[in-house]
Amino acid sequence: MSAAPLLSIENLTGGYGEIVIVTDMSLAVAAGEALCVTGRNGVGKSTLVRLVTGALKPASGKVIFEGEDLTFAPAHGRARQGMGYAPQEGVVFDTLSVAENLTLHHSDRSLERYRELFAMFPRLPDRLGQRAGTLSGGEKKILSFCRALAEDTRLVILDEPTEGVQPENIALMAEAINSAKAVGRGFLIVEQNLSLVEAVADHAALMDHGECIYTHSGTVNLRAELSRRLKI
Amino acid sequence: MDLVVTYGLNFAYSTATLGLIVLGLAVVFGLLGVMNMAHGEFVMLGAYSALTVQQAGLPFLLAIPLALIVCGALGWLMEWSVIRHLYRRPFDTFLATWGIAILMRKGVEVTFGREYQSVDQSLPGTVSLLGIDYPAYRLVLMAVIVVMFAALFVWYQRSNTGARIKAMVQNPDLAAAVGINTARLSRATFVTGVAIAGLAGVLLAPLVRVEPYMGLDYLLSSFFILVVGGLGTIEGLITGSSIIGGADVIISAIFDKTAGYLGVLAISILFLWLRPDGIFSRR
Numbered sequence: 001m002s003a004a005p006l007l008s009i010e011n012l013t014g015g016y017g018e019i020v021i022v023t024d025m026s027l028a029v030a031a032g033e034a035l036c037v038t039g040r041n042g043v044g045k046s047t048l049v050r051l052v053t054g055a056l057k058p059a060s061g062k063v064i065f066e067g068e069d070l071t072f073a074p075a076h077g078r079a080r081q082g083m084g085y086a087p088q089e090g091v092v093f094d095t096l097s098v099a100e101n102l103t104l105h106h107s108d109r110s111l112e113r114y115r116e117l118f119a120m121f122p123r124l125p126d127r128l129g130q131r132a133g134t135l136s137g138g139e140k141k142i143l144s145f146c147r148a149l150a151e152d153t154r155l156v157i158l159d160e161p162t163e164g165v166q167p168e169n170i171a172l173m174a175e176a177i178n179s180a181k182a183v184g185r186g187f188l189i190v191e192q193n194l195s196l197v198e199a200v201a202d203h204a205a206l207m208d209h210g211e212c213i214y215t216h217s218g219t220v221n222l223r224a225e226l227s228r229r230l231k232i
Numbered sequence: 233m234d235l236v237v238t239y240g241l242n243f244a245y246s247t248a249t250l251g252l253i254v255l256g257l258a259v260v261f262g263l264l265g266v267m268n269m270a271h272g273e274f275v276m277l278g279a280y281s282a283l284t285v286q287q288a289g290l291p292f293l294l295a296i297p298l299a300l301i302v303c304g305a306l307g308w309l310m311e312w313s314v315i316r317h318l319y320r321r322p323f324d325t326f327l328a329t330w331g332i333a334i335l336m337r338k339g340v341e342v343t344f345g346r347e348y349q350s351v352d353q354s355l356p357g358t359v360s361l362l363g364i365d366y367p368a369y370r371l372v373l374m375a376v377i378v379v380m381f382a383a384l385f386v387w388y389q390r391s392n393t394g395a396r397i398k399a400m401v402q403n404p405d406l407a408a409a410v411g412i413n414t415a416r417l418s419r420a421t422f423v424t425g426v427a428i429a430g431l432a433g434v435l436l437a438p439l440v441r442v443e444p445y446m447g448l449d450y451l452l453s454s455f456f457i458l459v460v461g462g463l464g465t466i467e468g469l470i471t472g473s474s475i476i477g478g479a480d481v482i483i484s485a486i487f488d489k490t491a492g493y494l495g496v497l498a499i500s501i502l503f504l505w506l507r508p509d510g511i512f513s514r515r
Contacts, residue, residue, distance in 0.1 A: 055405050079411035090406055093399045104395040105410040147410070 005064075006031045006155050006186040007052070007083075012061035014051045015210075020059060021047040022210045027188075029155065034177060034187035036197040038226060039207035045190040046088050048207070049159045052188065053085045054078050065155065079105075084153035088160040088190070091144035094133025098124065101132045102147055117146040120172045137164035142173075149176055155186045162193045174199035198223045206230070237362045239485065245370050246477035248377040249436060251470055254454040255384075256429030260422055262463040263401050266315055267326040270333035271454055272447025273340075274303050274426045278433020279442045280340060282351045292354040295434045303430030306336075307423040315422060316415065333447070341444040351437040373435055385466050397421060401464070456500040462510025471511050475499065 005028040015021035021044045029035045039045055050056040052063055054075035063071045070078055079085065092101050103109040111118075111128070118125040121142050127135065132143060145161050156177075162170045170193065177187060177200045191197050197204060204222060206214040206229050214229055216222055257271040281299035285292060310332060318324045355372055358365035388394040400407040400414050408414050440446065453476065461472020476496055484492030503510060 053409055055409070074413075074415070075405070075408035076411050076413045079409055085409045087406060087409060090403050093402050093406065095398055095402055096395060100395045100399075104392060104399055105412060107392065109392060151410075 005029065006066060007188060008062070008064040009048075009052060010062040010064065012048070012051055012058055012063065014056055014058035014061070015044075015047055016056070020210070022051060024061070025207075025210075025212055027205055027212065027215075029186045029188050030202075031154065031186050032181050032184045033202040034181060034189055034200045035203045035205065036189045036191050036201040037205045037207060038190075038192055038194070038197060038230070040230065041192075043207045044210035045207055046159055047210070049085075049087075049157055049188070049190055053083065053157060079151075079153075082154040084148040084151045084156040086141075086144040086148035086156075086158050086161060088163065092132040092135070092140045094131065096132055097128065098130055098132050098135070098143060099128040101143060102128075102150070105151075113150045113152075114146060117150055117176065120176060121146065121169065138166060138169070141165050142169060145173060145176075149180060153185070155188065156180065158187065158189045158191070160190055160192065162191065162196050167195075170196055171199070194223050194226060197226065234364050237364050238366075239481065241361070241364075241366055241370075243474075243478050243481050245374055246481050247470075247474045248374045249439075250453060250457060250477045251381065251473040252377045252432045252435065253429075253450050254457045254469060254473060255381075256425045256427075256432065257451075257454040258458060258463070258466075258469045259425035259428060261458060262465075262469075263397060264418060264421055264425075265320065265322055265325075266318075266422065267322050267329065268426070269326060269330040269451065270310070270336055270447075271426075271429055272449070272451035273333045273336040274307070274429035274447075275433040275436070275450045276340065276442075276444065276447040277303055277306070277336070278430035278435075279351070279437040279440070279446065280344060280433075281430065282434045282437035283344070283349055283442050286351055292351075292438075295437070296431060299430035299434045300427050304423050304427045307426035308419065310426075311419045311422040316419065319418065333451075337444045337447070344444070346444060348441040348443045351442060353438040369438060373439075376435065381466065381470070388466070393417075453496075456496055458510070459500045460503050460510055462513035465512045468510055468512030 007029040009025055009027045012025045013020060013023050025048055027035060037045055037048065047056065051058050054073060058071060062069055065081060065083060070081065096104065099111065102111060102114060123139065124143060124146060132140065135143065141161060141164055145158065148156050148158065161173060174196055181187065187200065189200065198219065201219065201222060204216045204226060205212050206226060216225055253275060256274065257268060260266050260268045260271065278299040281302055282292065282295040285295040285298060314328050314332070315325065318328060353369050355369040357368050359368045359371055361371065396412050396417060400412060400417050404414050457469065457472035457476050460475050461468035479495050479499055480492040483495035
């Protein structure tokens with residue numbers, strides 16, 4: 001890895017109570033780079049993300065962010081320290097408006113920080129007053145993606161950001177991610193859409209049965225190697 | 233005509249005071265899902281704050297900060313020591329707060345005695361309104377309650393904190409993920425709810441008998457209102473208060489107080505049976 005790690009996941013093991021889902025995972029994300037974690041459904045990708053973001057407490061291992069051990073830090077503390085997150089499910093606050101979803105965590109409630117993203121996804125500013133719960137699944141994902149990306153965080157964690165999103169918008173998502181990488185932001189992306197992985201990944205990890213079974217650096221042969229191992 | 237005005241004002245008074253009583257429980261139960269069986273005891277503590285201020289020879293209005301401090305501090309301690317471990321476990325909160333309610337009643341009984349006591353009216357006399365003489369304190373109380381509800385409604389709908397509370401109630405994991413300290417916000421919401429109950433106790437103290445068991449009636453009325461109106465909306469709270477308060481006033485006027493209680497109970501049972509989410513519901 002070319003740059004110093006922004007996020008280090010060291011021998012992370014955990015799951016739901018006594019049930020261990022993720023076993024001994026070690027990964028790193030550098031500033032300005034994207035690590036994509038992929039794998040079939042139910043292999044523990046989202047559990048890994050929930051362990052990293054603090055929604056679940058790990059049984060063992062460490063989560064180091066910018067040199068600080070955040071393994072047992074509360075979820076809201078990680079967000080404030082610079083870890084943005086767009087989850088796979090429950091991606092928006094359904095009863096709040098689109099504008100409230102985008103601004104409730106900012107004291108100035110300004111939408112100015114979304115100017116560039118609004119230009120990319122123009123349906124979003126058209127629906128600011130609408131309840132987020134009435135958006136389509138893809139639109140909710142875009143709203144969640146924009147919220148996570150517009151926060152001034154050094155690391156952005158995206159869990160299946162393209163689920164239900166139209167292909168042309170997936171290409172725009174990749175463009176936005178690459179622009180953010182260019183200014184030094186790191187990405188941990190759990191994704192099954194290999195088009196997005198190919199478009200943004202600097203490194204990739206393949207999970208199976210809660211373990212990392214393959215890692216790949218660079219984009220050469222990335223799609224072919226992942227496809228072969230995923231048996232697509 | 234005078235009779236209609238009197239009943240109309242009584243209905244408005246009953247609705248307003250019930251709304252005030254239930255408001256704290258609507259916050260704690262409607263937003264946090266905590267079945268606070270000690271809600272009536274916080275109303276009782278507010279009433280005893282008014283009594284304490286009166287016994288000390290101090291102005292009545294000083295009872296408001298006293299009740300807010302006492303109920304707020306006790307609510308903070310209760311949330312920190314018990315409630316925060318029981319969020320999303322309604323039956324456990326039911327049992328735990330029932331125990332706390334018994335402790336609070338017995339504590340007040342030991343401190344102030346079991347006997348009925350009364351708080352003097354700071355605004356005695358009547359005001360002539362629409363051709364009838366109506367107690368001045370009741371009119372002022374109704375105005376205060378209307379202003380309180382309007383302010384709370386605007387704050388909840390428009391403020392960032394209101395949006396954060398709604399976000400936390402709906403999706404606590406996502407709220408934490410965007411940086412909202414849900415533990416602190418839950419505690420602040422709980423403390424606000426019980427402090428509002430204390431404030432209700434102060435404002436109602438001059439109109440009711442003050443005794444350690446007075447909270448039980450308020451607890452029952454509050455749950456009836458939430459059953460009818462539904463959880464989580466101010467519209468539901470006002471509608472529930474109007475229906476319960478109105479039914480009580482009308483049935484009690486036609487028959488007697490016992491029939492009024494029975495009527496309210498029957499309405500609540502019907503709602504639980506036919507419309508368990510109430511008239512307005514967040515769901």
